[in-house]
Amino acid sequence: MNKVTMILLCSLVTMAARIIPQFISSLDKLPRVIKKAMLLLPTAALGSLIFPLALTDFGASWYAGLGGVVIAFIAGLKRTSMIVAIILALIATMLLLLI
Amino acid sequence: MCKDDIKEGIKDGIPIFLGYFTTALAFGLLTRSSGFTFVEGVLTSLTNFAGSGQFLMMNLYNGGAFLLEIVLSVFFINARYIFMSASLNARLKNRKSIIGRFFAGAGTVDEAFAVASFKGEKLSYSYLLSLMGTSYSGWVSGTAIGYMVGNILPEIVQSAAVITIYAMFASLFGNEVSRSIKAIIVVGISAALNSIFILCFGISTGLSFIISMIVSVIAACFIYSDEEVFLNE
Numbered sequence: 001m002n003k004v005t006m007i008l009l010c011s012l013v014t015m016a017a018r019i020i021p022q023f024i025s026s027l028d029k030l031p032r033v034i035k036k037a038m039l040l041l042p043t044a045a046l047g048s049l050i051f052p053l054a055l056t057d058f059g060a061s062w063y064a065g066l067g068g069v070v071i072a073f074i075a076g077l078k079r080t081s082m083i084v085a086i087i088l089a090l091i092a093t094m095l096l097l098l099i
Numbered sequence: 100m101c102k103d104d105i106k107e108g109i110k111d112g113i114p115i116f117l118g119y120f121t122t123a124l125a126f127g128l129l130t131r132s133s134g135f136t137f138v139e140g141v142l143t144s145l146t147n148f149a150g151s152g153q154f155l156m157m158n159l160y161n162g163g164a165f166l167l168e169i170v171l172s173v174f175f176i177n178a179r180y181i182f183m184s185a186s187l188n189a190r191l192k193n194r195k196s197i198i199g200r201f202f203a204g205a206g207t208v209d210e211a212f213a214v215a216s217f218k219g220e221k222l223s224y225s226y227l228l229s230l231m232g233t234s235y236s237g238w239v240s241g242t243a244i245g246y247m248v249g250n251i252l253p254e255i256v257q258s259a260a261v262i263t264i265y266a267m268f269a270s271l272f273g274n275e276v277s278r279s280i281k282a283i284i285v286v287g288i289s290a291a292l293n294s295i296f297i298l299c300f301g302i303s304t305g306l307s308f309i310i311s312m313i314v315s316v317i318a319a320c321f322i323y324s325d326e327e328v329f330l331n332e
Contacts, residue, residue, distance in 0.1 A: 001166055003139050009166070010156050011146035013174040019204035021185035030182065036328050037316050038179040042151055043282055044316040045176055046272045047289030048308050049155065052297055053162055054265035065262060072266035076273020083121035085273075089266030094259040 064096035104225035112233025115210045119237035122150060125263045127245020128252075129154070132260045133161055137246050144242040148208060148235055151271075152177045154264055159305050161261075168305020175312060183212040192221040199224040206231025281322050289315035 054069050055062040068089035075085035123144060130140030147153050152173045159169045184207040188194065191203065203224065211231050215222055249257070275282035289311050296307035 001160075003135060003160075004142070006156065006160065006166055006169060007139065007143045007146060009170045010143075010152065010173045013170055014147050014149050014152055014177045014180070015205055017174065017177050017180040018184045018207045019201060021181050022188050022200035022204035030185075032325070033320065035182050036320055036323075036325065038182050039328050040285070040319040040323060041176055041179060041312065041316050042271075043275050044285050044289050044319045045151070045155070045308075045312045046268050046275070046282075047286035047291070047315060048293035048311040049158055049268045050265050050272070050286075051290035052294040053158065053304070054262070054269075056298075057161075057261050057265075064259070065265065068259075068262035069265050069269045072269035073273045073276075076270030077277050079274065079277060080270070081121065082118070082267060082270050083124065085270035086125050086263050086266045089262050089269070090256070090259055093262040094255055097255065097259055 058093075058097075061097055064093045067096045068093035101223060101225045104223045105229045108226040108229030108231075109233050111214050112211070112230045115214065115230075115234040116237035118210065119150075119234055120241035122267065123238045123241025124245035124248070125267060126150075126153060126157075127242040127247075128249045128260055129157055129245075129264050130242070131246045131249035132257055133157055137243075140246045141239065141243050144239050148206070148238055149173075149177055150208075150238075154267060158264055159308065162304035164303060164305030164308070168303065168309065172305060172308055172312070175309065180207050183207050183209070187212060187215060187222065187227070190215075190222050191227075192223045196224065199228070202231070203227050206235060208234060210234065279323070279327060281327075284322055285315055285319040288318050 050069060054065040058065040071092040072085045072089040075088055076082075080088075126144065127140055130143065131137075135143075143153055143156070147156075155176055156169055156173055159172060164172075184204050187203060187207060188200065191200070193199065206228065208231070211227075211234050215227060215230060218226075249260070252260070272282065272286055275286070292311040292314055293307055296302040296311065297304060302310075
């Protein structure tokens, strides 16, 4: 797949979602349930974004991926900043890969 | 152009700059470990300016999804901007400038939207565009520096680096749970469906993601009350 095509098409749909409402103001009056679904989508997507790929990406060392995910989750639960969560997860995964 | 508004926009944008810069470091690192060139990695941030959308794109790209699946998924996850942008548009001081509206739309990201929404007054372009510009510069420069830093990291760190993307999602998940325990149920449904589709039925990563996301968002609409969702409005 051509990466540049992918990048630009993703940009096109993202920017369309942002720019078109500036010119068609009736979009502010979308049904409430549609708005609700749009606002909940990022949360709903999280599960599929993490599983199963966080485990399968590491093949036989799947537990290294799981360890990283659990550490980052706990850091997030404690409201640690994202970069700290990522660094902690990276360290955990590295250690588990060394075992 | 009003100098005070520009100053205030930049001032309000600095916390967003810091958050975006650090997240983009991870994104830059990820593009490098996914086989992107420096130009491709930075181009993604320059043209998309969308945290979760870009991480999603990389995730599906690495999973071998088809182009259409990737673009459709990115559209779904970024569809919330339709509502955010429309809501900001309604609060603009001057709704005539075409260029102003174009950039106010293009710069509508979650954090800038949240900050601007809590401003009591009508929004000027000077304020809005300097707020968004500050956020944008953090996102793009973070990506570039993250990519370059990747060069000097030892190999073991690079092979573990694939975890950064999942760590980002997992920390967002932790954040959501600390706000409402219901997030566990919604995220659980979506994780279970996606795992079953991919591991048991061998459905492609992209299609499986789209189906899991739609089913779990419908479930989420029932699980969350309106008050919880529209809290920030």
